[in-house]
Amino acid sequence: ISPRNPFVDVTKFRKARRMYVNFKRQKVSNLLAYSIDKTKQEPSSEEGDPDILDNPIDSGFGADGSYSVKADSIIDKRNNLSPAYFFRPDTTTTAKWPVVVLLHGYTGQDYTFFEPYISHLVSRGLAVLYPTYPKLPVVSSESRVDEKLTIIKAGIELLYERFGDNLDTTRVGIQGQSFGGGMVPAIGYYLLSQRGWGSNGAYLYMTAPWYCSGISSTQLASLPQHTKMITMIFDEDRINDHAIAVDIHNSIKLPSESKNYITLYSDSIDGMVMRSDHYVPYGTHYVYGQENYLDYYGVYRVGDALAAYIFNGSAEGKTVAFGDGKDGQLYMGKRIDNSPVRPARTTRNPVALHPQEDYFYPWDNLLNPRKRERSK
Numbered sequence: 001i002s003p004r005n006p007f008v009d010v011t012k013f014r015k016a017r018r019m020y021v022n023f024k025r026q027k028v029s030n031l032l033a034y035s036i037d038k039t040k041q042e043p044s045s046e047e048g049d050p051d052i053l054d055n056p057i058d059s060g061f062g063a064d065g066s067y068s069v070k071a072d073s074i075i076d077k078r079n080n081l082s083p084a085y086f087f088r089p090d091t092t093t094t095a096k097w098p099v100v101v102l103l104h105g106y107t108g109q110d111y112t113f114f115e116p117y118i119s120h121l122v123s124r125g126l127a128v129l130y131p132t133y134p135k136l137p138v139v140s141s142e143s144r145v146d147e148k149l150t151i152i153k154a155g156i157e158l159l160y161e162r163f164g165d166n167l168d169t170t171r172v173g174i175q176g177q178s179f180g181g182g183m184v185p186a187i188g189y190y191l192l193s194q195r196g197w198g199s200n201g202a203y204l205y206m207t208a209p210w211y212c213s214g215i216s217s218t219q220l221a222s223l224p225q226h227t228k229m230i231t232m233i234f235d236e237d238r239i240n241d242h243a244i245a246v247d248i249h250n251s252i253k254l255p256s257e258s259k260n261y262i263t264l265y266s267d268s269i270d271g272m273v274m275r276s277d278h279y280v281p282y283g284t285h286y287v288y289g290q291e292n293y294l295d296y297y298g299v300y301r302v303g304d305a306l307a308a309y310i311f312n313g314s315a316e317g318k319t320v321a322f323g324d325g326k327d328g329q330l331y332m333g334k335r336i337d338n339s340p341v342r343p344a345r346t347t348r349n350p351v352a353l354h355p356q357e358d359y360f361y362p363w364d365n366l367l368n369p370r371k372r373e374r375s376k
Helices: 012-048 113-124 142-166 180-196 240-253 293-312 316-321 369-375
Strands: 069-075 083-089 097-103 126-132 166-176 201-207 228-234 258-263 268-271 273-274 345-348
Touching: 069 113, 069 142, 083 113, 083 142, 097 113, 097 142, 097 180, 097 293, 113 126, 113 293, 126 142, 126 293, 142 166, 142 180, 166 180, 166 293, 180 201, 180 240, 201 293, 228 293, 228 316, 240 258, 240 369, 258 293, 293 316
Parallel strands: 097 126, 097 166, 166 201, 201 228, 228 258
Antiparallel strands: 069 083, 083 126, 258 345, 268 273
């Protein structure tokens, strides 16, 4: 154990370099395996995609609704913005739909990566705003993150300018995954506190969030008190440190009964390994995506219950989204032999259970503005 030994992680730089190299190797390996699998499937596509497990929920939260999807997109060439997409129920009615602002992960600019979930939301009578931001320039500094937040805000305003007649902005949910999850508090503050959206119902729904940027501790603590919040993590996520999610959850000063922290776990069912990793709820258009019970009973069901409670006052929705593990809240489905899939876990007082060295983006990182602010 010596600094002269290039194979020993005796400095933070070497640890970070090793994690980065291992991550890139794993990514190349996964891409290669994905390509091989897809090639094998081509001659016998009638057998179906092995990464898709059909939704077993045929009614209630988690089940698809009755609406099909109408999609529009818009690009503001004057300001060279990234595309912004609008999805709504395909009907001839002039009703205004409750709004879900869906903030994608860092590589989720192609909306088809989230298409199964977008279609599910719309099928249940919700309008989805999907503003995008570019991957480049990379987020090598807080100012680069702020640039992407500015693009997201501009995309939302562009969609509202064009499609506002279809939107009930008094009922709003802001949801995000990974990098988008880390944006949820800042976009929530912008829409709810500054723009006045969500006066008749508002929620934040974060999954596997990245570093929380663009919002101060004071602003985090001053979101409208009628806002409700779900923070969801995945036990085998090794990209974003769970301590990030814990900090966001604890720093947003809402009543205890208005917040819940949910963990999903990996399991296997009918020959499929359901990975509770960073890429839930990406669909199979994305290289690491799956569609299985983690999506349907986890992300979909909880999100449906949250929307039903916030937008329509559903008592059952409140139980599923904010219960204490009772009345089937943690149920994640069952196998053919009727044995249960590993249940979810819920808590009001979360703590990070894995060391930060397990993650590609650990809490102790210069890109984490919350670490700097808490260190003052």
